């Protein structure tokens with residue numbers, strides 16, 4: 001258990017995933033967590049009722065939550081970050097640790113927006129953190145102490161796996177694990193739709209698809225075998241899997257995945273550049 005005061009500036013999907021993950025892992029007490037958003041009171045009440053966390057519903061309470069926090073999680077959309085961080089600037093105090101989950105926003109841009117040097121962790125988590133199966137990339141600025149680095153790693157390791165990467169690689173992490181759950185949900189949507197069109201009942205199509213994805217991921221983890229080797233074991237020569245994989249190859253599925261992931265990484269860079277232009 002870490003007895004630190006955690007403030008979530010932004011209370012959307014990613015903030016909820018981290019909060020739920022930290023509480024379920026027993027790493028944080030709901031009473032040590034305060035969350036706020038810009039205007040959506042119904043959403044805040046829902047979060048309070050669901051997790052017993054504290055909420056800050058007006059400007060005075062938001063300012064107090066920020067002042068009292070040991071750790072401030074920056075959880076707003078990139079388009080809202082410049083305005084939100086400028087507002088943060090006058091209430092920050094030495095020793096506070098900032099953890100950003102904002103795609104594209106560089107550490108240098110955060111430092112410029114808050115107008116001072118504080119310990120910062122730029123992270124790229126994913127929504128599977130909700131169930132303790134997140135995958136997070138993290139970079140720190142030089143102001144982060146060893147103890148602060150350890151604290152950040154402990155928090156993200158409590159809700160999944162975490163790897164420290166050079167900041168130049170955070171956009172690559174975004175393309176792999178930040179956006180990655182959506183690629184797999186997309187694949188699952190296509191598999192379920194096709195299964196139904198092949199005649200299976202919707203609930204059977206869904207159950208078989210979900211278990212197949214879960215089983216495949218666990219096979220890679222638990223056998224330690226490479227995905228290519230596990231694929232080979234499923235593919236009987238001249239059989240059904242070979243027919244399917246040949247169809248994927250003809251349609252350049254690998255190329256499509258590559259292009260999509262490169263585009264995601266590039267988009268993270270563009271969002272960062274757009275943000276930087278809006279600062280200067």
Ligand SMILES: NC(=O)C1=CN([C@@H]2O[C@H](COP(=O)(O)OP(=O)(O)OC[C@H]3O[C@@H](n4cnc5c(N)ncnc54)[C@H](OP(=O)(O)O)[C@@H]3O)[C@@H](O)[C@H]2O)C=CC1
Nearest residue numbers: 010011012013014037038039040076077078080084102103
């Ligand atoms: N969703 C994901 O899978 C992932 C998201 N991220 C990053 O996480 C960040 C948040 O994404 P996500 O949770 O999906 O977004 P959401 O839209 O779900 O949540 C954004 C939150 O920010 C709040 N907000 C915006 N501006 C302000 C402000 N000035 N003051 C207070 N609160 C504010 C919003 O409040 P209100 O509703 O009142 O406007 C809302 O609660 C993004 O930067 C994204 O890049 C990173 C990894 C994965």
Ligand SMILES: O=C(O)[C@@H]1CCC=N1
Nearest residue numbers: 103174177178179180
């Ligand atoms: O789509 C986005 O921009 C965010 C960042 C990674 C996942 N969701």
